[in-house]
Amino acid sequence: MTDHSDSAPDRDNQPTNSKRPHETDPKEDSHTEKKIKTEPGLSTIVQRPSSPDATAEQPIKREGSPSKGGYRLRAEAPAGTVGYGTPAYKLKGLGAETQEKKSGRAFQWLETEREAVLAKMDVKPVDDKKLPKKKVALMMGYCGTGYIGMQLNPGVPSIELELHKALFAAGAVSAENALNPAKVAFMRAARTDKGVHAAGQVVSLKMITENPNIVEKINQHLPEQIRVWGWVRAAKSFHAKNDCDSRRYEYLLPTYVLAPVDPALYPHSGVAKRMGIVPPTIDPAVKIEYGAHNEVAKSEPEELEKKRAYRATPEQLQRLQQILHEYVGSLNYHNFTHGKRWEESSALRNIKSFETFPPFIRDGIEWVSCKVHGQSFMLHQIRKMIGLAVLMIRTEAGIDLVKESFKREKLNIPKAPGLGLLLEQVVYESYNRKIRTMRGSEAQAIDFGPYTATIEQFKEKYIYTDLVQEELTTAVFDEWTRVVDSRPEDYGWFLNPDGSVALDRRPAYIVERRGGKPGEGKGKGVEVKIENGMTDQDDVVMGEEGVADGGDVSE
Numbered sequence: 001m002t003d004h005s006d007s008a009p010d011r012d013n014q015p016t017n018s019k020r021p022h023e024t025d026p027k028e029d030s031h032t033e034k035k036i037k038t039e040p041g042l043s044t045i046v047q048r049p050s051s052p053d054a055t056a057e058q059p060i061k062r063e064g065s066p067s068k069g070g071y072r073l074r075a076e077a078p079a080g081t082v083g084y085g086t087p088a089y090k091l092k093g094l095g096a097e098t099q100e101k102k103s104g105r106a107f108q109w110l111e112t113e114r115e116a117v118l119a120k121m122d123v124k125p126v127d128d129k130k131l132p133k134k135k136v137a138l139m140m141g142y143c144g145t146g147y148i149g150m151q152l153n154p155g156v157p158s159i160e161l162e163l164h165k166a167l168f169a170a171g172a173v174s175a176e177n178a179l180n181p182a183k184v185a186f187m188r189a190a191r192t193d194k195g196v197h198a199a200g201q202v203v204s205l206k207m208i209t210e211n212p213n214i215v216e217k218i219n220q221h222l223p224e225q226i227r228v229w230g231w232v233r234a235a236k237s238f239h240a241k242n243d244c245d246s247r248r249y250e251y252l253l254p255t256y257v258l259a260p261v262d263p264a265l266y267p268h269s270g271v272a273k274r275m276g277i278v279p280p281t282i283d284p285a286v287k288i289e290y291g292a293h294n295e296v297a298k299s300e301p302e303e304l305e306k307k308r309a310y311r312a313t314p315e316q317l318q319r320l321q322q323i324l325h326e327y328v329g330s331l332n333y334h335n336f337t338h339g340k341r342w343e344e345s346s347a348l349r350n351i352k353s354f355e356t357f358p359p360f361i362r363d364g365i366e367w368v369s370c371k372v373h374g375q376s377f378m379l380h381q382i383r384k385m386i387g388l389a390v391l392m393i394r395t396e397a398g399i400d401l402v403k404e405s406f407k408r409e410k411l412n413i414p415k416a417p418g419l420g421l422l423l424e425q426v427v428y429e430s431y432n433r434k435i436r437t438m439r440g441s442e443a444q445a446i447d448f449g450p451y452t453a454t455i456e457q458f459k460e461k462y463i464y465t466d467l468v469q470e471e472l473t474t475a476v477f478d479e480w481t482r483v484v485d486s487r488p489e490d491y492g493w494f495l496n497p498d499g500s501v502a503l504d505r506r507p508a509y510i511v512e513r514r515g516g517k518p519g520e521g522k523g524k525g526v527e528v529k530i531e532n533g534m535t536d537q538d539d540v541v542m543g544e545e546g547v548a549d550g551g552d553v554s555e
Helices: 096-105 111-119 159-169 214-220 270-274 301-308 314-325 381-395 400-405 429-437 449-474 476-485 488-494 508-514 536-542
Strands: 034-036 045-047 060-063 072-075 081-083 108-110 133-142 197-208 226-233 246-254 329-332 348-356 360-362 365-374 421-427
Touching (some): 133 449, 159 197, 246 449, 314 348, 314 381, 365 381, 365 449, 449 476
Parallel strands (some): 197 421
Antiparallel strands (some): 081 108, 133 226, 246 365, 246 421, 348 365
8 A cells, every 4th residue: 555654744533423232221111211410401311220329419520611612511420320411502493303312322331231331351451540531632543444433332342442441451541440431531533434444543641651562451451453652641631632733634546436337327517518418497496306226237247347347537636636636725515414504603613624645556546635624624525525526527527616616506416435434534734733831741732653663554454454354245335326326316406517506406305304495595404314325314324323423423
């Protein structure tokens, strides 16, 4: 795999919404939930009873401060939950039913669930009463294949679950504090979703560091695809996410997905225009119905082999770089995430650079590396940025479409597969400058430099190799283009040769949800979430999990 260490590209995530098991109270139905009262204006945390002695009236402790992203709540109870509820500021303006759902969905798990995990571990607890704990920045990397994401979520495999177990087993965290993020002040720099990898991730926590070989001991208890590179003493106020200036991400894209589309599927596209195909006349009185999709057959092995033999033309690669450069700057990315309105200030994101590198061939497939460096990214933002760029090249859409995507009109942009996404490194320029000027402090700058060679070897062995093998085995990218091409009416209305957005060709479901008529630009807009090219409606039909996976999140 080609080394692109001299480049400068980067991203944001949501916690996975997974169902959590709960204990049965013999006095109550097993599905009964109790609400814990909070202070006025703060969110409600839903607690499932874990024993007959569990109570609903329990004190709430504020965690953090408004300047650090708002208050988070934690129940302090004998049989209470471990973790955090949803920040109250994120629940403002939502309906009562949605608030209850979100407050109960946040990372919480019962003490009994935590004890069940620890009971499976054959570990002798560390007596840490006399061992000092220090605030540290832990530098690590991982291959995300097989994990539901970075963040700890009960009942599902996650990177943090493996890390927390290893910290306990290595004696870096006591039995009392094991698998309890709140007690060790644990925080990650950037969440990564299902299947997304990381080479330069940072987490902050209070850790026992008396053992000089603590990194080796932690790694002994980690799967080989998760590694800790090292740690440095951090300032007491250090917060891995809030002190992070920016993030760099890499997206590896097989160039065969850039092959031109079938003009019959996109009669208004630049490809159709180049081939002299006259698009059909649209009757404004006739709705373009959602659901009447084309059946695009799955590729047979011979056909798939032929597709993978495709090599991008110099013009296509130049076009890809041109499109990615259009993303640079402080712009409104409401169309590149889920559930974000144009009016929301949080839709504004600053992209510092977005560069492509010369393509390379691996196992018969040509790949191109795209590296993005940004201050922060929203859920699925990078995947949707790549998704739009791919669609524009495949249909030969005008470059002005990127500028149109930053405007108020809601575009249904499919997100590219999470398989190609890698968190390359989180950046702490401001924090490092501050640390270097602090006198008498034991805190050190966060620097991945000493681990560069080790990280590159790890990326080659566990990330790049796994990524290519996954594509060879499952044809993820071919399936993505197949599903996208099965619903050209969902995207064709904004994939035009001149880069314009044809409101009169919007699908009926978009027009109706906006409360407008074809050709009108009113309303708040709507987005149908795409999972590997599939909409929410398809998730229900096909049994997909429909969770925030493979995305990008670093608020």
